[in-house]
Amino acid sequence: MTHQVSSPTRFTTGLSVRDGRDPALNQAPKAVKIDVEHLSFFYGVKRALEDISLQIQANLVTAFIGPSGCGKSTFLRTLNRMNDIIPGARIEGHVRIDGLDAYASGVDVVKLRRKVGMVFQKSNPFPKTIFENVAYGLRINGLAASKSELAGRVEESLKQAALWGEVKDRLHESALAMSGGQQQRLCIARALAIRPDIILMDEPASALDPIATQRIEELVYDLKQAYTIVIVTHNMQQAARISDHTAFFWLGRLVEYDRTDKIFTNPSEKLTEDYVTGRFG
Amino acid sequence: MNRDRLRRLISSAFVGACALAVLLALVPLAMVLFFVVRQGIGSLNLAFFTSMPRPVGEAGGGMANAIVGTLMLTGIASLMAVPVGVMSGIYMSEYAGTWLAIALRFAADTLNGVPSIVIGVFAYGIAVLPFKQFSALAGGFALGIMMIPIIARTTEELLLLVPNALREGALALGATRARAVFTVIVPAALPGIITGIVLALARIAGETAPLLFTSFNNRFFSRALTQPISSLTVQIYTYAISPYDDWHRQAWAGALVLVGFVLTCSLLARIATARIRRLRG
Ligand SMILES: Nc1ncnc2c1ncn2[C@@H]1O[C@H](COP(=O)(O)OP(=O)(O)OP(=O)(O)O)[C@@H](O)[C@H]1O
Ligand SMILES: [Mg+2]
Numbered sequence: 325m326t327h328q329v330s331s332p333t334r335f336t337t338g339l340s341v342r343d344g345r346d347p348a349l350n351q352a353p354k355a356v357k358i359d360v361e362h363l364s365f366f367y368g369v370k371r372a373l374e375d376i377s378l379q380i381q382a383n384l385v386t387a388f389i390g391p392s393g394c395g396k397s398t399f400l401r402t403l404n405r406m407n408d409i410i411p412g413a414r415i416e417g418h419v420r421i422d423g424l425d426a427y428a429s430g431v432d433v434v435k436l437r438r439k440v441g442m443v444f445q446k447s448n449p450f451p452k453t454i455f456e457n458v459a460y461g462l463r464i465n466g467l468a469a470s471k472s473e474l475a476g477r478v479e480e481s482l483k484q485a486a487l488w489g490e491v492k493d494r495l496h497e498s499a500l501a502m503s504g505g506q507q508q509r510l511c512i513a514r515a516l517a518i519r520p521d522i523i524l525m526d527e528p529a530s531a532l533d534p535i536a537t538q539r540i541e542e543l544v545y546d547l548k549q550a551y552t553i554v555i556v557t558h559n560m561q562q563a564a565r566i567s568d569h570t571a572f573f574w575l576g577r578l579v580e581y582d583r584t585d586k587i588f589t590n591p592s593e594k595l596t597e598d599y600v601t602g603r604f605g
Numbered sequence: 606m607n608r609d610r611l612r613r614l615i616s617s618a619f620v621g622a623c624a625l626a627v628l629l630a631l632v633p634l635a636m637v638l639f640f641v642v643r644q645g646i647g648s649l650n651l652a653f654f655t656s657m658p659r660p661v662g663e664a665g666g667g668m669a670n671a672i673v674g675t676l677m678l679t680g681i682a683s684l685m686a687v688p689v690g691v692m693s694g695i696y697m698s699e700y701a702g703t704w705l706a707i708a709l710r711f712a713a714d715t716l717n718g719v720p721s722i723v724i725g726v727f728a729y730g731i732a733v734l735p736f737k738q739f740s741a742l743a744g745g746f747a748l749g750i751m752m753i754p755i756i757a758r759t760t761e762e763l764l765l766l767v768p769n770a771l772r773e774g775a776l777a778l779g780a781t782r783a784r785a786v787f788t789v790i791v792p793a794a795l796p797g798i799i800t801g802i803v804l805a806l807a808r809i810a811g812e813t814a815p816l817l818f819t820s821f822n823n824r825f826f827s828r829a830l831t832q833p834i835s836s837l838t839v840q841i842y843t844y845a846i847s848p849y850d851d852w853h854r855q856a857w858a859g860a861l862v863l864v865g866f867v868l869t870c871s872l873l874a875r876i877a878t879a880r881i882r883r884l885r886g
Contacts, residue, residue, distance in 0.1 A: 464775075464780050
């Protein structure tokens with residue numbers, strides 16, 4: 325089977341200003357927040373990503389879609405260098421965050437990760453209290469000057485993640501006693517607490533009921549005023565609802581990257597059309 | 606019908622065999638406890654804890670000096686072995702696969718298998734001969750050497766059980782590697798590590814051979830680190846091989862106290878572990 329992988333230049337033109345659902349899209353082009361150039365990624369000898377180039381714009385929501393195993397998580401994790409700790413992993417190409425090469429020698433990975441926050445595909449609360457989970461990033465980065473400021477930011481983050489009401493009376497109980505969906509929102513709150521610039525979310529709503537999912541979607545919508553959001557999702561409706569741009573991955577390649585309405589109504593690639601209409605994947 | 610009966614028969618035979626095995630394993634333990642209690646309880650009174658050994662022929666007396674001595678020796682051993690053991694455990698799990706970690710693990714396993722009398726001779730050569738003096742320090746040193754590999758290997762194994770997702774969670778919030786280890790990974794394994802330490806303590810509290818050449822024995826009450834010191838095990842040994850009935854009774858009482866010490870340690874470890882677990886999950 326042959327298919328045309330869109331060139332990076334095409335993506336940029338595809339993303340030029342036209343009318344759209346989101347008024348933000350009608351304004352002047354936003355600044356490029358993440359600029360990925362010819363990125364390939366290897367787990368040992370296995371190539372998981374192949375020559376990916378794309379630009380993610382500030383203050384928009386960018387969704388990654390594609391069948392299971394196509395490399396969405398891998399790609400997301402290259403953006404905050406989370407793959408660094410995987411033995412035998414190797415990367416080629418460039419990732420620039422605000423114009424600075426994330427993989428240049430001398431880059432402070434800790435600073436980079438503080439700026440590029442992440443919510444993991446599998447929720448991973450620490451075996452600490454609910455409060456301590458959210459306070460963790462604030463504490464280790466020295467972001468709260470006083471106890472009351474710390475408590476305030478913990479509360480604010482839990483509210484943003486639509487969790488406050490459920491946990492406000494049990495902040496000092498173990499986070500592991502929460503339900504799966506609550507744990508997922510706790511991990512979102514934990515990532516928000518340190519106020520990163522960019523938030524990478526790997527299927528943040530996969531274990532949530534429709535109401536919590538809706539809260540998260542509203543949260544994502546609110547957050548994009550201040551943050552740049554990249555979200556992986558298997559839910560086509562969700563991608564269509566919340567994202568401005570959508571990237572479709574297939575077998576480690578970027579097949580198409582364009583405005584979300586175009587991807588879902590009039591994709592340029594046959595493969596994309598087959599996927600979004602549910603013909604495979 | 607017949608097959609069903611056969612299946613049930615085999616099943617109950619298997620359950621029966623397992624129950625029997627459990628019983629067989631418990632019988633020696635129960636018998637040891639029973640004999641120690643039966644023989645020791647008669648000579649055990651307040652005076653046993655508060656008074657000093659009496660000369661031969663004089664009835665009564667106690668092991669106050671030996672009880673304090675054992676507490677001091679195990680204390681010195683822990684002060685030495687807990688930091689060294691836990692740190693090497695952390696190193697072995699964090700840098701698993703490096704040649705130093707592999708060498709460390711091999712050394713720990715070997716040291717674990719060295720007979721305690723050999724450890725005693727070694728400690729004699731290194732901590733007694735140069736100072737021409739038996740001492741509490743030398744005894745604690747010998748016991749500490751026995752404790753280190755046990756603690757190191759337990760710590761390592763427990764740390765390796767901590768899910769990698771927790772480490773990733775901490776790193777993604779801007780923790781350095783060391784920070785992640787000390788604020789997330791070690792705390793997650795802490796209940797198990799504490800249990801390991803206490804079990805190591807219980808194990809070395811019953812050692813006699815390494816003390817014979819190091820802390821030796823002391824008929825008097827001593828709290829000096831640089832003087833020979835009495836210990837329950839050496840005192841039990843001395844009394845048990847003596848020809849006097851009264852001393853035999855005292856030896857049984859000493860054994861009972863030692864068993865009580867070990868049981869208390871295990872119990873305390875359980876309580877501490879349960880409390881930490883309840884606090885944080
Ligand atoms: N740690 C790893 N070591 C080796 N191979 C890996 C590792 N993690 C992922 N892979 C492989 O890389 C490919 C991409 O995996 P990735 O997790 O990025 O997929 P994904 O698109 O996120 O899938 P899903 O939608 O199921 O989460 C898969 O073939 C997977 O088997
Ligand atoms: Mg994934």
